[in-house]
Amino acid sequence: MEPIGHVRADRDEAVDDDWGDAVSTIELEGFDAEALRGLGDFSHAEIFFIFDRVTEVEGGSRHPRGDTAWPRVGIFAQRAKDRPNRLGATIVEIVSVDGTSLTVRGLDAIDGTPVVDIKPVMREFLPRSEVRQPEWATELMRDYW
C-alpha cells in the first residue's frame, strides 16, 4: 500500500480529544485534479490513513486508554491507533476541493500522516439499522470532537 498523499495540519502530536474543529488539508501526490472531480458535491468523505508514528501494535485485548474503569476489550473492539496494520479511518466534513488539495474538518490525524484512500460518504453506506454500543465507548468519546 502506497500513500496517495499526506495530511497538512496544525497539530503535529497526537492528543486524545478535541478533534472536532481541526481543519486540515490532504495534498494528493501522483494524481491530478481529475482524481477529486465531483467530490465537492458530497458533504462528507471518509479518510483512510496510516498511524505511521506507531511502532508497537496490540494484537490482543486491554482496557481502552489503559483506564481500568472500562472493561478489557479486544483490539478489534476498539479504534485505538496501535492496532495491526495501523489503519485509521475517519468520516470528515468536506470544506473545499481545490485542484489536488482536499480541505476537511474533523480529521483526527496529525501533520505528515500518510493517506491511503479517500471515499465519498453515501447515505446508503451508513448503518441501515439502529446503532448500539457499550457504555464505555460513549464515555470514551465524550470529549473527542
Add this chain to the structure above:
Amino acid sequence: MEPIGHVRADRDEAVDDDWGDAVSTIELEGFDAEALRGLGDFSHAEIFFIFDRVTEVEGGSRHPRGDTAWPRVGIFAQRAKDRPNRLGATIVEIVSVDGTSLTVRGLDAIDGTPVVDIKPVMREFLPRSEVRQPEWATELMRDYW
C-alpha cells in the same frame, strides 16, 4: 499491510447489487479470541478489506459503472473497487462473535477476500452534520443492498 484474516462467503464472484442479505464470516488468522473480545456489544462494525482480484486501477476520473448517464467523477469521488490501494471499507451488522470468527450481514466482499482491519462502529464516528450527496450516487445505490 498484512491480512488479519479472510472472508468466508457464498459468493465468489463480484456482482453489482443485492448485498444486503449477504451473511459472511471473517476468520481471523494469527490472533486468538481476545482480539474480538467485547465486539459483540456493538451492533455494527466496519470491515476493511482488499479488492485482491483487481489487477488494474483507475487513478483519474470516469463515469461510475461506465454509465454515461452519470457524470464523469474522480476515483476518490466514487467507491469503485479498482482504486489506488484497492481498499474496501463497509459498515456491516454484527450477527455473532465466536472465538476468532466474526459473522456479519451486509459485507460486499467475495469469498477469500483478505481483511486488513475491523473497527467497532461508534455513533460519534458517524457524520455529525447533515449528509448530502449527488443524485447519481443515490441512483447507483438504489439496488445495492
